[in-house]
Amino acid sequence: MSTTNGSNRAIMERTIFAEEHHMFRSGVRNFLAKEVAPHFLEWERKGIVPREMFQKAADNGFLAMSIPEAYGGIGIDDFRFNAILVEECHRIGAQSFIMGLNIQNDVTLPYFLRYANDEQKRRWLPGVASGSLITAIVMSEPGTGSDLAAITTTARREGDFYIVNGAKTFITNGINADLAVTAVKTDATQRHKGISMLVIERGMPGFERGRKLEKLGLHGQDTAELFFNDVRVPVANLLGEEGQGFGYMVESLPRERLSIAVGAHAAARAALEWTLDYVKSRRAFGQTIASFQTTRHALADLRTEIEIGQAYVDQCTLALNAGTLTAEQAAMAKLWCSELQGRVVDRCVQLHGGYGYMTEYPITRAYADARVTRIFAGSNEIMREIIGRADDL
Numbered sequence: 001m002s003t004t005n006g007s008n009r010a011i012m013e014r015t016i017f018a019e020e021h022h023m024f025r026s027g028v029r030n031f032l033a034k035e036v037a038p039h040f041l042e043w044e045r046k047g048i049v050p051r052e053m054f055q056k057a058a059d060n061g062f063l064a065m066s067i068p069e070a071y072g073g074i075g076i077d078d079f080r081f082n083a084i085l086v087e088e089c090h091r092i093g094a095q096s097f098i099m100g101l102n103i104q105n106d107v108t109l110p111y112f113l114r115y116a117n118d119e120q121k122r123r124w125l126p127g128v129a130s131g132s133l134i135t136a137i138v139m140s141e142p143g144t145g146s147d148l149a150a151i152t153t154t155a156r157r158e159g160d161f162y163i164v165n166g167a168k169t170f171i172t173n174g175i176n177a178d179l180a181v182t183a184v185k186t187d188a189t190q191r192h193k194g195i196s197m198l199v200i201e202r203g204m205p206g207f208e209r210g211r212k213l214e215k216l217g218l219h220g221q222d223t224a225e226l227f228f229n230d231v232r233v234p235v236a237n238l239l240g241e242e243g244q245g246f247g248y249m250v251e252s253l254p255r256e257r258l259s260i261a262v263g264a265h266a267a268a269r270a271a272l273e274w275t276l277d278y279v280k281s282r283r284a285f286g287q288t289i290a291s292f293q294t295t296r297h298a299l300a301d302l303r304t305e306i307e308i309g310q311a312y313v314d315q316c317t318l319a320l321n322a323g324t325l326t327a328e329q330a331a332m333a334k335l336w337c338s339e340l341q342g343r344v345v346d347r348c349v350q351l352h353g354g355y356g357y358m359t360e361y362p363i364t365r366a367y368a369d370a371r372v373t374r375i376f377a378g379s380n381e382i383m384r385e386i387i388g389r390a391d392d393l
Contacts, residue, residue: 096220174224217368
């Protein structure tokens with residue numbers, strides 16, 4: 001069976017969604033058309049999404065959806081809703097906007113839900129649910145890259161406080177964040193078992209934000225450096241158990257990587273749709289670009305790869321909901337979809353010709369935005385290592 005995407009182009013029917021998901025998608029589209037599309041380019045120029053957009057997203061039921069009702073959420077723990085939100089943002093080219101929301105929905109929230117105690121949940125979750133508290137995951141350091149066990153930010157216990165010193169970089173939501181879920185070394189003599197997770201809050205003396213980093217793409221997303229200079233963090237801000245942070249990070253990465261895979265795949269599909277529209281209207285040598293066989297064949301290859309990739313991503317989504325998604329499966333999804341995104345947007349830029357190099361076209365911004373997906377949340381070289389080790393290679 002097949003369905004259409006609104007452009008009368010047949011695509012394979014996706015059977016993972018129920019009626020409530022289709023209604024949710026419609027609501028997301030209306031929200032994006034009203035609140036995001038008219039302002040997105042301004043946010044790109046300013047280099048940041050306004051804080052109030054988190055609250056607007058929350059007011060419409062698009063933020064931290066899995067927080068239980070007891071803490072101010074709507075208590076829906078179904079990744080299909082998250083995936084729809086990601087897909088629709090990429091459909092209109094609002095990659096920077098969804099990056100910030102994804103950190104709250106798919107990266108930091110699982111830490112709070114799994115490892116926070118009752119007091120911490122009462123203290124933080126209502127604000128996260130309402131969008132008044134913006135979160136960030138703070139792992140990467142200037143000299144560590146994907147080697148999370150090599151972090152050097154320290155947290156020395158002194159009575160009821162940890163004294164935190166160190167520096168972090170490439171932090172999504174780094175400027176906007178109120179709650180920084182931070183990987184620290186509580187025992188510098190241990191490589192893995194010495195890592196703990198602390199929630200460092202805006203306004204704590206010694207917690208400083210550095211540059212809002214200038215990037216190749218995702219210009220509207222605030223990526224920053226963070227510095228900790230003798231920050232006194234209450235022991236009450238420790239997530240879970242001391243020394244267990246590395247395991248917590250490893251456990252949380254499959255969801256984050258699947259979220260990236262969903263976004264990368266959605267970006268590839270959006271790029272293809274924009275290009276199909278373009279080649280049908282653009283003429284050269286007395287005919288549309290779409291009428292050339294080389295164009296048709298190139299686009300046929302891209303659509304085939306996208307459709308096949310969709311099937312795997314959808315199955316990973318169901319597996320995540322069922323609690324059976326493995327680290328290797330998530331790594332394969334992230335690897336394939338991010339590489340696919342790179343191939344698709346590059347070919348689509350070429351088919352746009354000179355206009356593909358002009359930033360007024362969404363394909364140009366998509367090209368710049370695409371490059372990082374092969375790097376963050378573990379580079380694709382690390383993804384290959386995870387997959388290879390699972391196969392005892």
